[in-house]
Amino acid sequence: MNLTLHADSLTKYFGAVHAANSVSLEVHAGEVVGLLGPNGAGKTTILRMIAGILTPDSGTVYINGRALAADPLAAKQVIGFHSGDTQLYQRLNPREALEYFGRLYGMEEQPLSRRIAQLIEELEMSSFAGRPCNTLSSGQRQRANIARAFLHDPNLLILDEPTNALDVVSGQFIVEAIRRQKAAGRAVLFSTHIMGEAEYLCDRIALLHQGSIVDHGPLPDLLERSGCANLTDAFLKNIGVSRPGSAA
Amino acid sequence: MRPRILYTIYRKELLEALRDRRTIFMMIGLPLLLYPLLMIGMSRLQEGQEAAQTARSSTVAVWGALPADIEAAIKSKGKVELVAWDGAPEKVRAALEMGQISPPPTPPMGLDADDTPPKQRKMPDQPWAKAGQKAILDRKTDAVLILWPGFPQQIAASQTAVASILFDSVRPESRKARDRISDVLRVYREDLLRRRVAQRSLPSGFAEVIEMQSTNVASEQRKSGMLVGMLLPYMLIIFSAMSGFYAAIDMTAGEKERGTMQTLLCAPVESLEIITGKFGAVWTIATIATVVNLLSLSMTFSRIKLMPGTQMHMPPSSYFIAFIMLIPISLMINAVFLAVGAFAKDFKDGQNFLTPILMSLLVPLVVTMTPGIELNGYLAFVPVVNIALLIKGVFLNEWAADMLFLVMLSSLCYASLALVFAANVFERNAVLLGGREGFASVFDFSRRPGQKPTPGVSLLIFALVLVIAFYGSISLLDYGLPVLLLVTQYGMFLLPCLLLIRLKGYDFRETLQLRAPSWRAVAGAVLVGVSAWAVAGGLLVRLLPPPDSLVKSLERLLMLDEKPVPLWEAWLLVAITPALCEETLFRGLILSGFRRLGKWPAILATAFLFGLAHASIYRLLPTLALGVLFGLAAWKTRSIVPAMICHALNNGLMATLARSKGLMAELGFAGAKFVPWPIIAVGSLVCAAGLWLILAGGRRQSDTTA
Structure with missing residues (x-):
């Protein structure tokens, strides 16, 4: 498998806070890697650095073998980034927002129209594609936002808690959309709080705590190393928290 | 910067802003309603009160x-x-x-010469x-x-x-x-x-002694111009700023609050493209608001009487010139709004940040309300005040082309500084993501070896140098021309340029093109240097002849205040020094910054700034033409040396001619207003030959380098 993403020793400080401490990660084409960590563990900071919207204090991000810092625009061209902080313009409708981002990604008008139509159909957005974003429900907004991240057919998808605050049905819809991207050979790096999602989607999982990766590997390896029966226990054990009622 | 991306961002920002009712109200609704309501309402109220009394x-x-x-x-x-x-x-x-x-004693007679009634x-x-x-x-x-x-x-x-x-x-x-x-x-x-x-059978004038008759020679246009000139700059600048105010907050703090800023940063666009697109949209909104303001004001003024018997009658051309002059100030204000707005976390925060800036505009604007304060060379460089006074001057029909040029030049400098500042803020992603990066970090000049100058750096150094040189030279006026020239050139042109290169960690050799040129290029530069004045000073001066005052001040400069200095000293001061300092700045750092725009845009932009730096509309064309020649020489030879040779010879020859009356007479200049056509023709041929040599020499060197 082709190595799409290689993050090497990423470090970031915000004042005295060590948000990322020499984090290294790899994601190959057709692979889903999950980033699991409690709130404040540094997931969003790491994903932002990998997406090229935050500059690391040290360390290097390689996208398709090329350093991101050497040509950030070319790297962003092959990255699709989505997080809870990436919203769409409230006074535009999803179709207009997709047209806008398509042009920013340098897509020609006709292929862009075809791609938008395809995404509207795939993500079942036709009923609200013409309505201003500020009138949409959370689930509808999330789909439109996912469509924006998929729009330019990127090699690497970086999704920061994509199912956060969604109901089960909408969340499942997004999870299936991610599976389809994996099946299409995209490299996917995503963070989540939902262990079930990680177990279902991820080929490999990185457990993050206080800005450092404390364990990393396929799910069976993580369980074996932690001696736990499920991912939740393995996660809690790795970050030094015991489940209420369980033996210390 | 890619025009298609810029246009895409600009169009989207404008579309979103125009769907915002607040922006539409501030841009069109308020000016259309406010002036008629305010003016006609006040006028009616006054009339009603007068009638009631x-x-x-x-x-x-x-x-x-x-x-x-x-x-x-x-x-x-x-x-x-x-x-x-x-x-x-x-x-x-x-x-x-x-x-x-x-009764109380009668007070002594006052000496007020105006028509105002004596004090109670x-x-x-x-x-x-x-x-x-x-x-x-x-x-x-x-x-x-x-x-x-x-x-x-x-x-x-x-x-x-x-x-x-x-x-x-x-x-x-x-x-x-x-x-x-x-x-x-x-x-x-x-x-x-x-x-x-x-x-008492006294003569009729016995008690009157003198009959005083005072006649006001001010025309109706001047009288109304005084009133309009006092009110209009104040209102126009404030309302034009207010309409950009909301749009700027919405596009910066508003975007952060709504979470769309990060979405934009994910896309493959440069920070400079984002800020330029957003700036274009804010500026368009402010410009539309200015036009609506001017239309509304002109129509309101044409229908009301601010003072009994005074009709507001101003020609449309005055309003048009006022509009043109508002362009640089609105560029500057909106760039500052965008830059400062980017630090705010949300819309409310943005209002808190920008309101003091809006209020601070009131202070300099009060100057226009003060009678007797007129635009001069010093005030032409004071931001906001200069434009306000110039607008006042236009309505009083008291303005000169040279002063207009100075005001526009200084205002464009401040606007450039504000834009570079805004672009610098947008380069700080942490600021845009709502991180903890502080205000001071924007002024971070830490060295980053390997970096190359950008167009923003070119604009920054140009604006900085010009403002420093202007205020610096004022303080040096008493020390005489030689000291003024030396300190300005070395201390205010060369030194800031070298300091910036050092601070930013640029490669000196690469940035300043410190290479030895070919002998052919040197020979070409000599030919261009000895003939350029005939083309620039001879041909182009005919298009826009300078006034006598400018010719005299140039002669004064070339003659070094008629001081009996030897010719070599004159060459050192007015030829070699400017060639060294100005070329290092313009064909060195500034041209390097513009290099990424491509050959002709870079040469023309540098030449334009070079022309502007000479601070006179009459010198703009000749100096721009010289700038193009010098720039072409630097670009083609990849060396700053030919440009310096051209510049030194051009200035030196002018100084020599100014000092050699006999030579001037021999060449047929004595008493002539323009350079004679035969001299221009010969000069053009020599200049063309020099250029050919430079281009050929440059090609050879490029081939060798390649």
């Missing part, structure tokens, strides 16, 4: 003996009801009737004055007319009789009562004086 009768208390003929005159005039001793305390009445009190006398600390004040403040009467003891007798005896009118200037009805009584007494006095003169 005229219709109402005044009640005047009369303390003292009023001669019957004066009483009859007052009554015949109408609208005045006289009430004897109304509100007068017994003690005051008794004192007046018994002749126990006397201060209220004396006397019981009669306090009693009058109480009667008026208690609304028992509108005014009190005191006829001092002996009033009728003094009139009868042809002496001076004294009357005092007490009134409350705050109450319009009290002022009206004062006016009515004063009018009658003035007419009575003049009539009485005529009668006294006639009785």
Whole structure:
């Protein structure tokens, strides 16, 4: 498998806070890697650095073998980034927002129209594609936002808690959309709080705590190393928290 | 920067802004409603009040003996009801009737030469004055007319009789009562004086001595221009800024609050493209608002009278020039708004950040309201004040092309600084993501080896150097031209340029193109250097001939204030020094910054800034042309040396000619306004040959380098 993403020793400080401490990660084409960590563990900071919207204090991000810092625009061209902080313009409708981002990604008008139509159909957005974003429900907004991240057919998808605050049905819809991207050979790096999602989607999982990766590997390896029966226990054990009622 | 991306961002920002009711209201609704409501409302209110005062009768208390003929005159005039001793305390009445009190002394004559009425006398600390004040403040009467003891007798005896009118200037009805009584007494006095003169058979001018006639030569346009010029800059700048205010907050802090800023940063666009696109949209909104403001104001002014008998009649060209002058100030204000707005976390925060900036505009704008302050060379470099005073000058029809150029130049410099600042803020992703990056980090000049100058750096250094050089040179005027030239060139042009290169960690050799040129390029540079003046100074000066004052000041510069210095010293000061310093700045750092724009845009942009730096509209074309020649030489040879040779020879030759009257006469210049055509023709041929050599030399060197 082709190595799409290689993050090497990423470090970031915000004042005295060590948000990322020499984090290294790899994601190959057709692979889903999950980033699991409690709130404040540094997931969003790491994903932002990998997406090229935050500059690391040290360390290097390689996208398709090329350093991101050497040509950030070319790297962003092959990255699709989505997080809870990436919203769409409230006074535009999803179709207009997709047209806008398509042009920013340098897509020609006709292929862009075809791609938008395809995404509207795939993500079942036709009923609200013409309505201003500020009138949409959370689930509808999330789909439109996912469509924006998929729009330019990127090699690497970086999704920061994509199912956060969604109901089960909408969340499942997004999870299936991610599976389809994996099946299409995209490299996917995503963070989540939902262990079930990680177990279902991820080929490999990185457990993050206080800005450092404390364990990393396929799910069976993580369980074996932690001696736990499920991912939740393995996660809690790795970050030094015991489940209420369980033996210390 | 990619035009397609810029246009995409610009179009989207404008579309979103135009779907925002607040922006539309501030841009179109407010100006359309405000001026008519404010002006016509105020005008109607004033007229209504005036009519009400005229219709109402005044009640005047009369303390003292009023001669019957004066009483009859007052009554015949109408609208005045006289009430004897109304509100007068017994003690005051008794004192007046018994002749126990006397009027306050007559103050010495003032020397006010204008038409304004003399200052009201201060209220004396006397019981009669306090009693009058109480009667008026208690609304028992509108005014009190005191006829001092002996009033009728003094009139009868042809002496001076004294009357005092007490009134409350705050109450319009009290002022009206004062006016009515004063009018009658003035007419009575003049009539009485005529009668006294006639009785004594004195000549008719005996009592008048001199009849003063003052005539106001200001035309109606000037009178209304003064009023419009006082109000208009203030209103236009504030309202134009206010319309950009909301859009700027919405596009920065608003985007952060709505979470769309990060979405934009995910896309493959440069920070400079984002800020430029957003800036274009904010500026378009501010410009539309300015146009609507001007239209609304001009229509309102054409329909109202701000002062009785004054019609606001301004030619449309004045409004057009005012619009043109608002362009640089709106560039500057909106760039500052965008940059500062980017630090705010949300819309409310943005309002808190930007409101002080908006309010701070009021301070310099008050200057336009101050009579007597006019635009000069110093004020032309004071931001906001310069534009406000120039707009005022346009409406008074008092403006000069050179001053307009200076104001536009300095304002564009400040606008460039503000834009570079805004772009620098947008380069800090942590600021845009709402991180903890502080305000001070934007001014971070830490060295980043390997970096290359950008167009933003070019604009920054140009604007900085120009402003420093302007204010620096003012403080050096007393030290004479040689010191001024040396300090300005080395200390204010060369030093900041070298410091910036060092601070930013640029490669000196690469940035300043420090390479030895080919001999062919040197020969070409010599030919261009000795002939460029004939093309630039001869041909282009014919298109826009400079005024005599500029020609004289240039001659003064070339002659070094007529100081008897040897020619080599003149060459050092006006040829070699500018060639070294100005070329390092312009064809060195500035051209390097523009390099990424491509050959011709870079050369032309650098030449344009070089032309602007000479701070005169009449020198713009010749210096721009020289800048193009120097830039082409630097670009083609990849060395700054040929440009320096051209520059030094061009200036040196001009200084030599200025000092050699005999040579000038031989060449046919003596007394001629322009360079003769044969000289221009020969100069053009030599210059073309020099250029050919430079281009050929440059190609050879490029081939070698490749």
